[in-house]
Amino acid sequence: MKLNLLGAVVPNDVADFYDWFGIDNISPRKVSDALTEANGEDLEISINSGGGEVTSASQIYTELKQYSGKVTVNITGIAASAASLISMAGDRVLISPTAQLMVHNASFAASGNNKDMAHYADVLTKTNESIANAYVAKSGMTKDQALALMDSETWLTAEDAVKYGLADNVLFSDEAEPVMMNSVVSLPSAEAIAKFKQLLAAGEANKVEDVEPEPKAQEPSILQQKLQILRGE
Template sequence: MAIEIKGYIVPDDDKFIYDYFGISATSPKDVTEAIEKADGQPLDVEISTCYGGDIFAGSGIYSALRGYKGGVHIHITGLAASAASVIAMAGPSDMSPTAMLMVHRVSTMAEGNLHAMDATSDMLQNADKAIAAAYVAKSGMDEKDALKMMDKETWITAAQAVELKLVDKVADAATPQLVAAYGLPLSHAVIEKTRAMLAEQKTATGKNPKLEEPKPTVSNQSEKEKILLMIDLI
């Protein structure tokens, strides 16, 4: 059975908003449901063009795949960036000769006094070590080397990934699609504004938005563009 990891890595509760705007995204639930359907059969996991995203969602996907008893094989065919590079460490793997891995340190936004800043710094350092643990488990490299690799945004070719033992082999040449850049997922503010707007639509119908995820109700593209303008996305 095949699973495709693509777009942004997002929490389960945010996935429907990405679906609403037609933005590719993968959540832990997407993967766990596919694992259940596999029913013990081997899984082929294709990471096509995945920009990374939420580290906790990425960790959930990594853990689910790594713990699957039916066997997992990872195929990196395009871009496995940031959190997606962690998912790529979940099992035996191959990588297209034109694909790329990208690793870097965790980032976030914070506000508050010096104690809040110290707490945020501690959290980021621990998060970096948690991510580095996936690279260490796969390659056998020292944690210090993994963190050094993450210190700056590092782009890794298939040949380099094999040399670093982050990937097991270079796949046979195919025709994967390259990307020229990677972007940012929807901001927390956009997520919350959209969630509120869709919840209002559900409330107007007399249904509790907490009990049922709002589904896309706007089919006209111009209307969706108006919504994007309203939430300052474009």
């Protein structure tokens, strides 16, 4: 199932206002409803958002992490602030080569006396630490490293996001992902296995149709086909 998360991250009671004006928005209720509809199917999320309300983003992040199916997040435009927090919920996070990911400190408008301001500063510090936990869980960086990126309001290109571990790969990359091996014998290449599966699928199709395939002129023997596969031809 595919899910587009576009626009500001807002609480449920504010989403109605955005909807009435036809403005894109992301709310916990909309994501929760989508997860219920998906019912455990693998989920592919496309996100393009400048962020929004932290508590709502945290609720969405938590629900996505708890979802039973596999969650793939595609950052298509920007995942900034609270939206970057949501992006970290993906089992796999991919980012467009033209997209950006931005992390920074939380903020809000406040008024009061000196004690009030000290209290609000402490609240913001704790909020930053909570957000940083998502970056740490995804990337493996230390909390101090995550907080340093946030403190500097860091804008990351696709390559930067992958380098920091906040994304797994760049979308549309032609490079095949490396396969980690631990073996004393040579194993068939990915290309050879793919070719084998194509031939196997063709054979299964013939069985279903219950029709013997007509021999082609100069069709290679089974042994020759096997050798071609192993050679990567």
